[in-house]
Amino acid sequence: MAASSGGKKLLPEPSKGTSAASAHSSILRKSSSEKPVTEATGSGSKSSRNEDLHSVLVTSVLNLERLDLDLYSNEHSNRCTFTGTHHWVPRSRMLFGGQIVGQALVAAAMSVSENIYAHSLHCYFVRAGDPKVPVLYQVDRIRDGKSFSVRSVKAIQHGNPILICQSSFQRKMESPIHHQFTMPVVPSPNELLTQEELIQKYLRDPALTEKYKVGLTKLLAEEVPIEIKPINPPEYYRRVALESKQHFWVRARGYIGEGNMKLHCCVAAYISDYSFLRTALLPHFQYKVKFMASLDHSMWFHAPFRSDEWMLYECESPWAGSCRGLVQGRLWKQDGVLAVSCAQEGVFYVKPSAAESKL
Numbered sequence: 001m002a003a004s005s006g007g008k009k010l011l012p013e014p015s016k017g018t019s020a021a022s023a024h025s026s027i028l029r030k031s032s033s034e035k036p037v038t039e040a041t042g043s044g045s046k047s048s049r050n051e052d053l054h055s056v057l058v059t060s061v062l063n064l065e066r067l068d069l070d071l072y073s074n075e076h077s078n079r080c081t082f083t084g085t086h087h088w089v090p091r092s093r094m095l096f097g098g099q100i101v102g103q104a105l106v107a108a109a110m111s112v113s114e115n116i117y118a119h120s121l122h123c124y125f126v127r128a129g130d131p132k133v134p135v136l137y138q139v140d141r142i143r144d145g146k147s148f149s150v151r152s153v154k155a156i157q158h159g160n161p162i163l164i165c166q167s168s169f170q171r172k173m174e175s176p177i178h179h180q181f182t183m184p185v186v187p188s189p190n191e192l193l194t195q196e197e198l199i200q201k202y203l204r205d206p207a208l209t210e211k212y213k214v215g216l217t218k219l220l221a222e223e224v225p226i227e228i229k230p231i232n233p234p235e236y237y238r239r240v241a242l243e244s245k246q247h248f249w250v251r252a253r254g255y256i257g258e259g260n261m262k263l264h265c266c267v268a269a270y271i272s273d274y275s276f277l278r279t280a281l282l283p284h285f286q287y288k289v290k291f292m293a294s295l296d297h298s299m300w301f302h303a304p305f306r307s308d309e310w311m312l313y314e315c316e317s318p319w320a321g322s323c324r325g326l327v328q329g330r331l332w333k334q335d336g337v338l339a340v341s342c343a344q345e346g347v348f349y350v351k352p353s354a355a356e357s358k359l
């Protein structure tokens with residue numbers, strides 16, 4: 001029986017007896033005991049985006065392959081000419097934390113019923129992800145209550161966990177108790193340059209040193225599936241202590257559509273880890289990072305949102321010390337609704353950087 005979701009027929013479900021090996025079903029399909037998570041386009045308001053350019057986050061990065069009940073792999077869905085296995089990998093050469101968190105939430109969401117939605121997740125990154133091999137996601141169904149369901153997911157490579165992620169899902173509930181902070185007042189996205197446009201502007205600076213030219217050119221060439229418009233971006237070469245705060249507009253590159261909130265939460269998990277941890281480094285220009293990595297990542301999903309529409313990412317770091325830094329973030333919709341809150345600690349090993357001028 002073909003499954004359906006949002007009125008659009010999904011591909012036939014693998015029958016109960018289908019062997020795991022032939023149950024190559026992407027996350028767009030579902031087995032009888034698993035629910036669809038990603039329905040890239042659904043009914044509802046049409047976005048202003050070009051609907052033909054589907055986000056690679058949905059068509060590829062977050063489109064896991066089902067190997068068996070509660071067991072998924074990203075092997076066949078992350079094909080990328082560059083790495084052969086994973087879409088975009090930061091220059092740190094560790095798997096991008098946001099990818100692992102987003103994929104873990106996809107796996108967890110496949111195991112809960114259609115009418116409950118992620119409201120929080122808490123992860124630890126326990127080993128660096130290997131960009132040369134796929135990731136397995138093993139879902140443990142901890143509890144299904146009347147209103148809440150809890151899942152634990154292990155992301156596994158080389159037989160060892162690289163991430164452990166607990167997530168909780170809740171059925172829609174109304175409440176008279178509601179409040180939120182007020183969204184910061186910032187320029188709107190159409191008043192700002194994208195990160196790429198900013199880099200191209202810097203690259204046109206005749207006084208740019210070769211070192212910066214190489215670094216910025218590499219950054220420009222990266223296939224990051226996220227669009228970013230920094231607000232008041234620090235001039236990359238100004239070596240001054242900045243406040244440990246940054247704001248930028250962010251959205252998935254490409255079209256996703258109304259879809260279901262499970263998908264947008266998974267995309268937001270991916271997005272939330274990009275350029276997040278560096279907030280804690282902004283005051284410390286006089287040090288060069290020798291090693292940097294996220295230790296954990298937490299998210300709370302407050303209200304429906306579209307991850308393929310601009311959202312304001314308000315990031316701040318209230319504390320750093322003992323080779324660690326804490327960053328906190330809020331994702332705001334353009335209408336002022338607080339959609340998502342995030343928090344993360346990272347480890348930094350640094351050394352004094354040689355004083356150098358821009359020239």
Ligand SMILES: CCCC/C=C\CCCCCCCC(=O)SCCNC(=O)CCNC(=O)[C@H](O)C(C)(C)COP(=O)(O)OP(=O)(O)OC[C@H]1O[C@@H](n2cnc3c(N)ncnc32)[C@H](O)[C@@H]1OP(=O)(O)O
Binds near residue numbers: 095129275278347
């Ligand atoms: C304008 C453009 C902006 C661009 C913005 C963003 C770009 C892209 C985003 C960048 C991504 C950043 C966030 C991430 O995604 S990181 C990926 C997710 N996190 C992880 O993968 C971490 C996984 N966990 C681990 O790897 C480990 O648990 C650990 C955190 C490393 C801890 O393990 P442990 O065995 O305890 O290792 P440790 O002792 O900490 O050593 C690690 C490493 O550091 C070296 N080291 C240790 N102490 C020091 C020291 N005092 N000084 C210098 N170096 C030290 C140590 O030798 C290890 O190095 P290796 O031996 O080479 O591994």
